[in-house]
Amino acid sequence: MEGAADLGWWGVPLALLAGAVRASTPFLFVSLGECLTEKSGRINLGLEGTLVMGAMIAYGISFLTGSPWLGVAGAAGVGLVMGALHGVICGLPRVNHIAVGIALMIFGVGLAFFLGKPLIQPSAPQLPGLALGAWSDSRAVRAALNVNALFIIGVILTFVMAWMFRSTRIGLAIRTVGDSRDAARAVGLDVKRIRLLTTAVGGAFAGVGGSFLSLYYPGSWNEGLSSGQGLMAVALVIFARWDPIKCLYASLLFGGAGALGPALQGVGISTGYYLFNATPYLLTLIVMIAASSRDRALAGAPGDLSINSSS
Amino acid sequence: MKDHRTSISRRRLLQAAGGLGGLGLVGGLVPTAVWAADTLSIGFIYVGPKDDFGYNQAHAEGAAAIAAMDGTKIYEQEGVPETLEVQKVMESMINFDRTQMLFPTSFGYYDPHIKKIAPKYPDVKFLHAGGLYEEGDPENASSYFGYIDEAQYVAGTVAGHMTQTKKLGFVAAKPIPQVLRNINAYTLAARKVDPEITTQVIFTGDWAMPVKEAEATNSLVNQGVDVITCHVDSPKVVSQTAAERGAYVTGYHVDQSPLAPQQYLTGAEWNWGEIYPRFVKWQKAGKDWPHLYRGGLKDGFVKTSDYGPAVTDAARKAGDEAIAYFMSGEGVIYKGELKDNRGNVVIPAGQEREQTDIQLEKMDYLVEGVIGSTSA
Numbered sequence: 001m002e003g004a005a006d007l008g009w010w011g012v013p014l015a016l017l018a019g020a021v022r023a024s025t026p027f028l029f030v031s032l033g034e035c036l037t038e039k040s041g042r043i044n045l046g047l048e049g050t051l052v053m054g055a056m057i058a059y060g061i062s063f064l065t066g067s068p069w070l071g072v073a074g075a076a077g078v079g080l081v082m083g084a085l086h087g088v089i090c091g092l093p094r095v096n097h098i099a100v101g102i103a104l105m106i107f108g109v110g111l112a113f114f115l116g117k118p119l120i121q122p123s124a125p126q127l128p129g130l131a132l133g134a135w136s137d138s139r140a141v142r143a144a145l146n147v148n149a150l151f152i153i154g155v156i157l158t159f160v161m162a163w164m165f166r167s168t169r170i171g172l173a174i175r176t177v178g179d180s181r182d183a184a185r186a187v188g189l190d191v192k193r194i195r196l197l198t199t200a201v202g203g204a205f206a207g208v209g210g211s212f213l214s215l216y217y218p219g220s221w222n223e224g225l226s227s228g229q230g231l232m233a234v235a236l237v238i239f240a241r242w243d244p245i246k247c248l249y250a251s252l253l254f255g256g257a258g259a260l261g262p263a264l265q266g267v268g269i270s271t272g273y274y275l276f277n278a279t280p281y282l283l284t285l286i287v288m289i290a291a292s293s294r295d296r297a298l299a300g301a302p303g304d305l306s307i308n309s310s311s
Numbered sequence: 312m313k314d315h316r317t318s319i320s321r322r323r324l325l326q327a328a329g330g331l332g333g334l335g336l337v338g339g340l341v342p343t344a345v346w347a348a349d350t351l352s353i354g355f356i357y358v359g360p361k362d363d364f365g366y367n368q369a370h371a372e373g374a375a376a377i378a379a380m381d382g383t384k385i386y387e388q389e390g391v392p393e394t395l396e397v398q399k400v401m402e403s404m405i406n407f408d409r410t411q412m413l414f415p416t417s418f419g420y421y422d423p424h425i426k427k428i429a430p431k432y433p434d435v436k437f438l439h440a441g442g443l444y445e446e447g448d449p450e451n452a453s454s455y456f457g458y459i460d461e462a463q464y465v466a467g468t469v470a471g472h473m474t475q476t477k478k479l480g481f482v483a484a485k486p487i488p489q490v491l492r493n494i495n496a497y498t499l500a501a502r503k504v505d506p507e508i509t510t511q512v513i514f515t516g517d518w519a520m521p522v523k524e525a526e527a528t529n530s531l532v533n534q535g536v537d538v539i540t541c542h543v544d545s546p547k548v549v550s551q552t553a554a555e556r557g558a559y560v561t562g563y564h565v566d567q568s569p570l571a572p573q574q575y576l577t578g579a580e581w582n583w584g585e586i587y588p589r590f591v592k593w594q595k596a597g598k599d600w601p602h603l604y605r606g607g608l609k610d611g612f613v614k615t616s617d618y619g620p621a622v623t624d625a626a627r628k629a630g631d632e633a634i635a636y637f638m639s640g641e642g643v644i645y646k647g648e649l650k651d652n653r654g655n656v657v658i659p660a661g662q663e664r665e666q667t668d669i670q671l672e673k674m675d676y677l678v679e680g681v682i683g684s685t686s687a
Contacts, residue, residue, distance in 0.1 A: 011533045018529065023522055113390070121362045123551070123570065140533035143556060218525035218548045223360060223390070225521050259526050265513040266530035270684035277516050277523070 011140065012263050018144030019259020020252040021151060022217050026051065026209040026226075027251035028154040030233030031240065032161060033205030035247055037083075038237055039165065040198040041178040041304035042090060045101030047206040048230030049108020050082045054210025056112040056119065059221040063124035068215045071124070072150070075211035076204040082108060083203020087196035105230075119221045127216045148216045150208065154248075157205075161244040174198055178302035206230065232280075239284060241300035254280045351411055351595060353377055354404035355387045356397060358417035358544075359519065365545035365564045366518075370416040370440070372565065373583025377591055386410060393419030401428050405435055412436045412594060414587070418443075425452055438590060441489075442672065444602045455586065455604040457612030458666040460496035462579030463540075464644050465608075465615050465633040466561040467500030469577050470538040471508055472626035473559055474501070480531035480558070481512040482524055482541040482549050486685040488674040490542045493563075493579070495678045496644050497540060500633065502680045511536055512683035518544040528552040538576070550575070559621065566616045577630060578616035585611040607666055608637040642666075651676035652683075 030047050037044045054075035062071035082104060089100050130152070133145025165171040177184040177194045184191050213229075214221045236254065240246035261276035353374075361371035367389070378385045386408045391397050397420050404410045413435060415425055421443045429437045429449035437449070442456035470479055479501055483490050498510040511534060513527040524541070528549050531539055539553040540561040547570060550560045554571030562568070562578025593600050606612040615634065618627050636642040645668075648660035657676050658664055664671055677683055 011530060015526075015530050015533065019526060022529075023526070117360065120360045121364065139557075143529065143533070218521040218552065220521070220547050220551060222363065222519075222521060222545060222547065224519035227520065227522075229522075258522065259530070262513050262515070262523060262527040263530045265527070265683065266511065266534045268511075268682050270512075270514075270682070271686050273514055274516055 009267055011267055012260075014140060014144050015259045015263030015266070016256040019263070020256035021144070021147055022255065023258050024251040024255030025148065025151045025154055025212045025217075026229050027233045027236060027254050028151075028158070028248060029209030029212070030206045030230050031236040031247040031251055032154070032157060032244060033079075033083075033202035033209070034234050034237045035202075035240070035242055035244055036161065036174070036205070037199045037202035038305055039178045039242060039302055040174045040195045041181070041302050042087070042195050042199050043097045043101065043305060044083065044086050044104075044199055044202060045098060045231075045234060046082065046086055046104030046108060047101075047203070047234055048226065048228065049105040049112075050079045050203050050206040051108075051210040051213070051230035051233075052112040052226050053082060053108045054079050054207030055214035055225055056116040056210075056221055057207070058211030059119050059124050059214040060116070062126075062215055063119065063122050066125055068125050068127045068211075071215055072127070072208055072211040075207040077207070079207020079210070080200050080204040082207070084196065084200040086203065087199035090199070091192045091196060113223050116221055116223070120223075123220070124215065126219050127212075129216070148212065150212045150216065158244045158248040165244070175302070178304055181304050206233075209233070235284070239288065242302060243300065253283060257283050349382045349595070350384055351382060351591060352384045352386065352409050353412045353591065354401070354408060354410035354414065355385060356391050356400055356404075356413070356415040356417070356420065357387070357389045358393065358419075359390060361387065361389050363545040364547040364550075364567055364570065365543070367416070367544070369564045369581035370414065370583055372581075373587035374414070376584035377587050380588055380591060382595070383591060391417075393417055393424070395424075397424045398428050401425075401437075402431075405432050410435065412438065412590065414438050414440075416440055421454070425449075436590075436594060442603060442605060448602070453600065453602045453604065455590075455612075457581060457586075458605065458607035459579050459581065459613045460492040460644060461607040461637045461642065461666060462613040462615050463493045463496040463563075464500040464637075464642075465630050466540060466577050466579050467497035468504060468633045469618070469622060469626045469630045470497070470540070470559070470561055471501030471504030472623065472629055473576055473621070474508060474538045476535045476537045477505060477508045478534065478536045479508060479510040480528070480534075480536035480539040480553075481510050481681075481683075482527045482531070482539065482543060483512055483514050484518045484520075484543045485516065486514060486675075488672050491674045491677060491685065492671060493542050494681055494683075495674070495676075498678055498680050499644060504629065506680075508680065510681045510683075512677065512681055514683070515543065521548045524548045525552045528558075529556065532556040532558050540578075562616055568616060568619060571619075573619070573621060575616070575619040576622050576626075577618050580614050580616055582611055582614045585614075605667070607642075608634060609640055645671065650679045652679050652681050654679075 057078045058071035058075035061074040062068040090097050129146035129148050132147050133142040177191050181191050213225050236250045240250045257280040260279050261273050355374045357367040359367045361367045374385050377383050391400050418441045421439045425437050429452045437452040439454045442454050444454040481494050501508045515523040525548050538559040541549040546563050550567045550570040553560045554574040559576050560571045560574050561576050568575040643663045645664040647658040647662040649658040651657050
């Protein structure tokens with residue numbers, strides 16, 4: 001146990017790695033969901049609400065049935081419904097996506113707080129972790145590599161989505177709908193239906209992300225649980241240039257950067273923790289500035305993705 | 312006026328929808344005369360949910376104790392932010408529920424919100440937790456607070472006996488005096504058991520940051536810490552995460568033993584269920600009370616949780632001795648010579664600062680043995 005007793009400075013990179021794995025999953029699911037939705041030309045700002053609803057429903061179902069996986073399924077279901085709601089409303093003529101998204105965000109958060117009142121106190125069964133660090137003697141390494149299955153599912157989903165966009169007929173259809181409504185109509189694609197489906201499925205992803213928050217890490221239901229992670233994940237999609245693989249990197253970066261503040265204080269670097277706690281946002285700014293270009297604005301953005309478009 | 316009306320109707324709507332208190336729209340609008348003359352209406356305002364295993368729950372336990380008294384009626388509202396919103400809630404409780412006493416419990420409600428509303432309603436008593444009352448504040452306002460660092464001293468004693476690695480961990484929100492007092496009392500007690508013990512503190516930056524609290528707890532355990540406590544609004548995440556990682560937990564605000572049945576040692580708890588009914592009795596008897604009303608273990612303001620199953624006999628005995636030390640009324644936590652963790656003498660040799668000492672409420676240092684810094 002020597003290694004565990006005094007990890008010292010090695011604790012910092014380990015914490016970053018562990019933080020990346022632990023805290024990135026909600027970001028990953030929400031950003032993948034948003035990526036799917038935005039690829040089809042819709043923007044759903046309501047995913048913060050979906051995330052919080054998913055967290056609450058998953059916790060409630062897990063508590064009532066004793067099965068956390070049922071909770072995950074329930075969160076996906078409620079996410080699907082909320083996504084579909086957004087999709088249907090935005091399918092009506094002259095509806096602003098942004099406004100609907102914000103309305104759904106406030107609605108979702110409020111509803112979750114309201115329905116979640118009786119769930120603050122009880123402890124629900126949690127999702128199990130996979131002990132990928134069982135080979136190590138160090139408790140810290142074992143804890144860092146105690147990976148949740150949802151994270152692995154998220155990583156697989158990332159690559160499946162990237163492959164789907166690149167080489168499948170469905171992916172092509174979504175991209176066409178997102179890049180040009182007119183072109184999509186010309187080849188006989190049902191624009192409204194495809195956008196409805198991508199928004200609904202995107203919502204389901206966000207719901208699953210919420211279930212990770214309440215059922216694994218930090219693993220309880222309370223009103224401060226998300227504190228804006230769903231919104232940040234939506235921003236991550238722009239940061240990731242609508243590329244699922246980059247969504248994964250961005251989520252890992254955000255998760256890891258969030259662990260920096262506590263980890264540095266853990267080894268005794270205690271001044272400037274407000275600054276360290278701001279690292280994720282600082283990093284975003286830096287990468288955004290570094291990646292920005294004077295010549296081509298928002299490379300990779302779906303052509304039909306406009307905050308003013310209504311369809 | 313328009314604003315005012317909106318806020319009231321919204322509150323009504325929420326109450327009706329939630330079925331809170333079981334009073335409908337009509338009931339609330341009936342004039343006071345209908346209530347029996349000796350029924351005292353008392354309002355409680357919480358910043359978060361009242362069953363949060365933390366700060367708000369501690370106050371809600373006080374509210375429940377009042378509700379259990381004869382001739383009282385309580386009104387509660389949760390999730391009220393420390394903004395103009397709380398002023399509206401206070402006014403609506405006064406005007407519509409005819410509350411004669413208000414307990415706006417969150418620290419940030421006092422200045423400027425209570426100070427602004429209290430002069431408008433001189434017949435209503437405003438009671439605030441935190442000891443912020445100063446000369447010149449409204450006559451009908453008062454603050455109360457407990458020297459919970461005494462209970463933390465007891466918890467620190469038990470923690471000092473239970474730690475194997477000689478490293479304690481403290482997850483704290485912000486380096487304000489009340490938090491620093493808890494960290495320091497905890498550390499001083501543990502180091503009295505064994506001077507080699509250190510307390511690693513991690514500041515999360517705010518009162519409710521679940522993910523950061525979990526991260527902080529994990530990184531403490533990674534550094535070899537084996538007893539963890541905290542000062543955040545809801546210790547739920549810290550307790551659960553620490554227990555999951557196999558560390559011992561000492562609690563804060565209320566009893567968290569249901570969250571970590573095997574790992575829970577003891578905890579520093581508020582005892583508002585004991586204190587709040589006193590105010591009500593005084594109010595009913597027409598008696599005045601001091602603008603600043605404070606006390607520690609002996610006066611019933613704070614208490615410690617029952618020892619958990621892991622606590623050894625030696626630790627239990629030392630804990631009981633620490634309790635007795637404060638119950639005697641002689642207990643002093645801060646004694647000279649006391650150095651901060653940068654080597655400066657903060658209390659010279661031969662001097663003592665009793666818990667009531669106003670200087671302690673300006674504490675801005677961490678004592679020797681604490682690893683951490685108060686500067687942001």
